[in-house]
Amino acid sequence: MTRRAEWASIVAGAVLASFGVTLVNFADGGGVDAQTGVTFLVFIIAFGGLSLAVHFWAPRASPLLLPVVVGITAIGFIQVYSLSLLRAGLQRWWLLIGAGLAVLVIRLLSPKDTTLLRRYRYLILAVSIALLLLPNLPTDWALPLRGLELNGSRLWVTLDLGFTTIGFQPAELAKLGMVVFLAAYLADHMRALREAHRQIGPIRFPEPRQLVPLLGAWGVSLFILVGQRDLGASLLLFASFVLLMYAATGASGYLVAGGLLTLTGGIAAYAAFDHVQRRLVAWIDPFGHFADEGYQIAQGLFALGSGSLAGAGPGLGRPDLIPNSATDFIFAAVGEELGFAGSVASIALYTLAIAVGLGIAFRSRDTFRKLLAAGLTFVLAVQVFLIVGGILRLVPLTGITLPFMSYGGSALVGNLVLVALLLRISHEEAT
C-alpha cells in the first residue's frame, strides 16, 4: 500500500461514516443533513491531518495502520450516532482533539526519535502514576481539579474551567505511559532478565529478584481494582505487562506466574467485592439472572441474535435497550444494527490492526522500540478481547471500552496517541 492508497481509504472511511449517519437520519425520518457533512469533514480533517503529519514527519511509516483505524472508528461512530446525537457531537470533538494530540506526538518525536521516551522513562512513570491517582482526589475541594465517582467506580477527573466542566479518565493515557516505562525498563535490564532464570521441567522460571517489576505491576493493578474499582483496566494493565515480560524474556514462567497472580487476585477480589461476584454470576448464567445481574449480558445477546446476518439497519434496531450500549456494549449495538456482517468486519479490522502492530514490533531492531510496539499492540488486543469476549461470554465481563468504537473522549484520545507512537516506530525502523 502506498500513501495514495492510504489517502483513498481515509476518504472511503469518511464516506462510510457520513453514509452511516445519513442512514440513521433516514431511519428517523430525515435524510442528508448538516450531520452528514460535518461528520465527513471531521473524519477528513482528523485522519487526513494525521496522514499529512505522517507524510511530513514519519514518511516511511506503515501505510496499513491508518486505513484500518479509520474503518473501525467509522463503524463505531455510526453506532454512537445511532444511539445518541449529543454523544456523537462530542465524539467528533474528541476525534479532532485526539488526532491533534497524535499529530503533536509525531511532530515532537521527529527531531530525535522514539528513544527520546526511553530517556524520560522515570518521569513518564511518575506522570503515569500521578494520572492514575488523579481520580482519587477529593470530589469537593476548592481546587478546580476534582475526582468523581461514577457507577461505583473512581475513574473520572473533572476540570472546572469556570464556564464549563470537562471530564476525562486519566487512566487511558496512564496506561500508555506504563507501557512506555515497562518497555524502557525491560530494554535496560534485558540481559539480566534473560539470563537469570531457573529451569523447572519445561518451564523457565525467572530469579525471584527479577519478579520485582512483575509484582510491581500486580500491585498497581490491584490498586486500580481496589482503589478505583475498575476491574477492566486492572486486568488489562496486568495482562499487557505479563505478555510484555514474556515477549522480552521468552520465559514462559512469566505467563504461569502471571496466570497464578491473576487467579489469586481474582479470587481475593471475588471474596472481597460484591461487584466482582455479580460479574461472575452474570457470566455463568445471564438468563437465569435476567432480572438483575445477567440483564446487561442477556440484552447484549438478544441484540446480537436479533441483528442476525444483515442487522436491523443503522438507527433501526433497539440497542438502547442494552445498558451502556454506547460505551462497553458498543459491539453488541454494532451486531444488532449492522448484523453478523458488521461484527465480523469489526473483528477482522481489529485482527488486522493487531497484525500490523505486531508486524512493526517484529521488524524493529532496537529493543526499546520493539518492546514498545509490542506492548502497545498488546494493550489494544487485550482490550478488544476482554470486552468483546465479555459480551460473547468467553470471559467474565470486565467493563472496558472497545478501542476506537466506544463513546468516550479519553479512550479515543489515548488510542489515537497509541497509533501515533506505532506510526513513529514503524517510520524509524523502516529500511
Place this chain on the structure above:
Amino acid sequence: MNGPIRRIATGLFGAMMCLLLAVTWFQVVRADDLKNDPRNPRPALTERGKERGLIVSSDGTALARSVTVEGSRGFERSYPEGEVFAHVVGYSSFILGDNSLESSRSSVLRSRRDVTISDLLAALLGTDLRPKNVEVTINAQLQQVAFDALGAHRGAVVVLDPVTGAVLASVSKPSFDPELLVGPDTAANWEALLTDPENPLSDRATREIYAPGSTFKTVVAATAVDTGIATPAASFGDPVEFQLPGSLATIGNAWGGPCNDGVTTDLLQAFTRSCNTTFAALAIQVGAQPIGATVGALGWNQSLPYEWTIPNAAWLTDQLATDRAALGQSGIGERDVRATPLHMAMIAAAVANGGQVMAPYLVERLFDADGAEVESTTPEQLGRAMSQTTAATMSLMMERVVTEGTGRAGALPGVRVAGKTGTATGSNGFTNFWFIGFAPVERPTIAIAVLVEGSSATGPGGSGGVIAAPISAQIMRAWLGMSP
C-alpha cells in the same frame, strides 16, 4: 525476542478466532432462539414502533393515528373514536396482526422505510416512503348518532349514499375498544373479548348473515312489478292461512287473521301491512329464477367486492325452483334466505337510486403525508335490480309502509320517508328486528338498514316496526339535518 512475540501473535490470533466463533454462535446458530426469546422485546418493539398513516372520516375526524411514544423514537397506534369505529377501522396489533381497514389498507398505511439501502436510493430518486393516509366515506357524526341510536341493543346499522354506494355509517354492537388490542395487555384483553358471550368482536354490519324476514318482500314485490306479474293494485285471494303446496305446513300473518277482509286484498295493501299469506303465494307465482335475477343484480350469491370478505348473501335459486313450499317460505325472507345488513341496505339504496345498484365502498380517497390526493374511489355500478318505473312504484309502496303501515315509527315530520319492516327468526328462539328504508323519497340522500338481534333484553314479542324503525328515524333525522 521475535520468538515469544510470534508465539504471542499466534495466541492473539487464536483469541480473535474465538471471538469470531462466538459471534457466529450467537448471531447465526442461535440467532432465532435469541430473537424469539419471550424476554426479548425487540421483534414486538420494532414492528410496533413504526409509523402508520392516518385513517380519517369524511368529516375530518381522526379514527386511527400513530402517536410518538415519549422517550423513544417509536410510535404507538391510537384509536381516538374507540368502539364507535372498531369494526370499520380495526386494529393494527403486534400480537394479533391487522384487522379491517388496518389490514385491507395496510400496504398504504405502512411506512415503507424498511430496508435502509434501498430506502436511501428511493430518497435520492425522490420517492416518498412516508406512510399514506386513508379517508373513509363514513361521516363520524352520523356514525356516532347510529351508535347511540342502537342503544343497548345487539345489532347493526348500515347507512349508504344511494346515489354513489358510499358507506356513510357502519355500526356493530356490542363493540370493543381497539386500543385494548394494541397495548401491553393485548393477550389478556383478546382472551376476554373472545370468550365474551355477547361476541363484541363480531362485525354484525358486514360480516354476519341473518334471515331478512319481511324486508325481503321488497325484493319479491319489485320482481313481481318488474316482470309484469303484478301491479300494486293487483288483486289476491285473502286466506287466513296460506297452504304451502305439497306440504301440510301453512303460513299465517303476524296477527293471526287475514290480510284484508278475508276475501280479496291487493299488492299495495299486502306490502303495507306485510302480509305473509299474500307474499308466500306471490313468490311462488313469480318463481325462483326471476327473484334470483333481482338479488343477483344486488350482489347476492356471489362475493361482494368490498374492503374485506363479506359472507355471501344467499337465495338458493336452483333448489327453490323445484321446491314450491320452500319458495313460499323464502318469499317472506325465511328458511334459507340470508343476508348481511349491508346487503339489505343495498336493497333500499337500489330502490332509492331508480333501480341502479351501486357497489358499496368504504374508502373515499388516499392522500400522502403532504395532503395531496394519491387515489380516489369512483362510484361503480354493480347492476340493475329493477327498471326505473318499477323503482318509482316501489318507492311509493315503501312510502305507504311508513305513512300507513307497519313502519310508521320510521316516519319523520315534513320528510317523505320510504321503508320496510321485518321480523325474522333469529338464533336461540329469539326474533331479529329489521328496518330498511330511504329518504327523502323525491330525492333520496340516505338509504339504511337497521338490524336488532332479539334477546332477553328486547323481551318477547316486538316487531321491526316497533324496535328497528325508530332507530332508523333518529339516524335519518340526524343526516337530513346535517346535509345541506
